[in-house]
Amino acid sequence: MKRKILITGINGFVGPYLADYLNSKGFEIWGLDIDSPAEPAAKNIIMRTADISSQEQIETVLAQCRPEVIYHLAAQSSVAVSWQNPLASMQVNLNGTINLLEAVRKLKMNPCILLAGSGEEYGAIKPEELPITEEHETNPQNPYSLSKFFQTRLGMHYIRAFDMQLYFARAFNHTGPGQREGFVIPDFSAQIARIEAGMQPPVIRVGNLSAQRDFCDVRDVVRAYNTIVEQGKPGRIYNIASGQAVEIQSILDQLLRLSHKSIQVEIDQQKFRPVDVPAIYASISRITEETGWRPYIELQDTIKDTLAYWRNEIAKETANQ
Numbered sequence: 001m002k003r004k005i006l007i008t009g010i011n012g013f014v015g016p017y018l019a020d021y022l023n024s025k026g027f028e029i030w031g032l033d034i035d036s037p038a039e040p041a042a043k044n045i046i047m048r049t050a051d052i053s054s055q056e057q058i059e060t061v062l063a064q065c066r067p068e069v070i071y072h073l074a075a076q077s078s079v080a081v082s083w084q085n086p087l088a089s090m091q092v093n094l095n096g097t098i099n100l101l102e103a104v105r106k107l108k109m110n111p112c113i114l115l116a117g118s119g120e121e122y123g124a125i126k127p128e129e130l131p132i133t134e135e136h137e138t139n140p141q142n143p144y145s146l147s148k149f150f151q152t153r154l155g156m157h158y159i160r161a162f163d164m165q166l167y168f169a170r171a172f173n174h175t176g177p178g179q180r181e182g183f184v185i186p187d188f189s190a191q192i193a194r195i196e197a198g199m200q201p202p203v204i205r206v207g208n209l210s211a212q213r214d215f216c217d218v219r220d221v222v223r224a225y226n227t228i229v230e231q232g233k234p235g236r237i238y239n240i241a242s243g244q245a246v247e248i249q250s251i252l253d254q255l256l257r258l259s260h261k262s263i264q265v266e267i268d269q270q271k272f273r274p275v276d277v278p279a280i281y282a283s284i285s286r287i288t289e290e291t292g293w294r295p296y297i298e299l300q301d302t303i304k305d306t307l308a309y310w311r312n313e314i315a316k317e318t319a320n321q
Helices: 014-024 057-065 079-084 084-105 145-161 184-196 218-231 248-258 287-293 299-319
Strands: 003-008 029-034 047-048 069-072 113-118 165-171 173-175 203-206 215-217 238-241 264-267
Touching: 003 057, 014 029, 014 218, 029 057, 029 287, 047 057, 047 084, 057 084, 057 113, 057 299, 069 218, 079 084, 079 145, 079 238, 079 264, 084 113, 084 145, 113 145, 113 218, 165 218, 173 218, 184 203, 184 248, 184 299, 203 248, 215 299, 218 238, 218 287, 238 287
Parallel strands: 003 029, 003 069, 029 047, 069 113, 113 165, 165 238, 173 215, 203 264
Antiparallel strands: none
């Protein structure tokens, strides 16, 4: 009998990649999301529609599925959006997690549960503190990171109080084809694709180009999620990252070189965050030493694939006009 897996937030950016990867390993995949799209996000999924803010709806799905593993990906994942609507971010990211864990408890189930956290939980980092290890003090700097910080603390409480099998993943900037605009690489890529298609003047609007961030391909991240559940330790936090800092300017430069158009760069103050950290990169020693995971996909390949994705999306958009 196949091992049953439930992925919350299956129709988000990461969910389809995780579903495809787990399908390749022969698991039975159940997907939960607030909406049921016309086309499934990934193949061979038993899809269920439920609102993570409703414990009753979550219970119904869990009772049907009885999963052995839950990957809890359902979240509001944008820092920018969290500044615009802090309450909504807290309701989805924190209350949603409470509803899931309470539903599991009520049904007297004991699945392995991975809570997808964020490198944003560490907050402001001094240069001498890099690379960031899992032992580093957390100091959230925005509503999104606060919600993920509280999720982690909540999970630790459920381990102590109810002996749940919870695993904690702190993924840093993960990106790749299919990620929506509002994140650095897809935001730049989409603008370039529109310029190439004549849908936008040859000017790309950008935010802070001097910031340095740790980027990891989403296809490496989903392997890490699975590896943590299969080989990691419950109650332990694992950084997921490349372990290297890359300046946003260098990402923009690579994308501009890939374009066949001459494009001007314009700074847009509205794209700056109210609070920003100059440089962040993580230590991935723990996950590498304890599970053997390491990233394989080079950032330059992620950039090329993301631009290709947006060129294809814009081509479909123009064809339908």
